[in-house]
Amino acid sequence: MFIEIDKVIKKIKEKNYKRILIQVPEGLKTEVVKIADKIEKQTKAQVFISVEPCYGACDLPLEEARILRSDLIVHLGHSDFGVKTEIPVFYIPVYFDLKIPEKLKEEISKIKEENLAIYSSEPFKKILDDLENYLLKIGKKIVSKKIILGCSEMKNSAEANIFVGSGNFHPLVLRGKTYFLDLEKNRLGDLTAEIKKEEMKKKARILKFEEAKKVGILVSVKPGQFYKDYDIIKKKIEREGKEGKILVLDEITNEKLGRFGFDAYLNTGCPRILDNKFGKPIINLKDLF
Numbered sequence: 574m575f576i577e578i579d580k581v582i583k584k585i586k587e588k589n590y591k592r593i594l595i596q597v598p599e600g601l602k603t604e605v606v607k608i609a610d611k612i613e614k615q616t617k618a619q620v621f622i623s624v625e626p627c628y629g630a631c632d633l634p635l636e637e638a639r640i641l642r643s644d645l646i647v648h649l650g651h652s653d654f655g656v657k658t659e660i661p662v663f664y665i666p667v668y669f670d671l672k673i674p675e676k677l678k679e680e681i682s683k684i685k686e687e688n689l690a691i692y693s694s695e696p697f698k699k700i701l702d703d704l705e706n707y708l709l710k711i712g713k714k715i716v717s718k719k720i721i722l723g724c725s726e727m728k729n730s731a732e733a734n735i736f737v738g739s740g741n742f743h744p745l746v747l748r749g750k751t752y753f754l755d756l757e758k759n760r761l762g763d764l765t766a767e768i769k770k771e772e773m774k775k776k777a778r779i780l781k782f783e784e785a786k787k788v789g790i791l792v793s794v795k796p797g798q799f800y801k802d803y804d805i806i807k808k809k810i811e812r813e814g815k816e817g818k819i820l821v822l823d824e825i826t827n828e829k830l831g832r833f834g835f836d837a838y839l840n841t842g843c844p845r846i847l848d849n850k851f852g853k854p855i856i857n858l859k860d861l862f
């Protein structure tokens with residue numbers, strides 16, 4: 574794993590930041606104390622560690638930083654999501670410097686499709702370059718190459734997709750024929766059936782939502798997830814003969830929604846909260862309008 578901490582230290586010294594709040598996703602929590610220690614020793618700044626879960630660069634700890642009077646947030650593990658902030662944020666991505674194992678190259682060479690779109694999540698972007706080079710070497714055509722998020726909106730652009738990385742979270746946003754080069758399990762799988770199943774589940778959820786009379790419109794206050802046009806959505810819902818109420822929350826969980834008596838929910842926050850189980854039908858805004 575490769576983290577560019579020296580770059581952060583250089584910037585902190587240059588700008589003379591004094592009170593720094595560090596935020597990391599779950600996978601980096603075992604490293605964060607060491608990182609904080611290094612920054613503290615080398616810059617003499619006071620370093621705070623944010624402990625709340627962090628799901629992406631959409632999820633910055635702005636309120637904690639304000640209370641602590643931090644002059645900088647250091648966000649490790651993701652790139653800039655485009656959230657506008659008063660307190661400056663340094664985004665420090667984390668990379669795996671790996672090559673595709675020979676065994677997996679052999680598997681890849683059996684892929685029949687010629688025109689391919691290739692994808693990875695950010696930590697695996699160096700391996701994506703390796704995959705591109707190998708595919709070109711064996712005569713394939715790369716029609717698209719992208720780093721994707723769990724909320725990226727994807728369209729079919731090739732005969733088949735190849736996603737390289739670990740875990741199903743990211744490749745399930747892809748559409749159509751999709752291979753998954755799973756570096757954790759060291760195998761090439763086919764995710765096409767699972768992707769279709771997700772699409773079927775989405776259609777079923779929309780049908781159930783259409784029957785609902787009372788709808789809770791979920792608005793997350795996470796900085797990169799907040800949907801400012803909630804009022805327009807409420808009016809649209811009401812024009813369809815439904816009763817709509819706006820529910821404001823930070824993290825959206827089933828436990829928080831249990832007691833309100835709504836027939837269904839419309840989610841305007843992170844679309845991937847639907848990967849969790851909810852007691853009532855729930856759909857994403859982009860699935861409806």
Ligand code: SF4
Nearest residue numbers: 628629631723724843
């Ligand atoms: S909105 Fe959801 S999927 Fe997108 S970056 Fe944030 S946590 Fe990840």
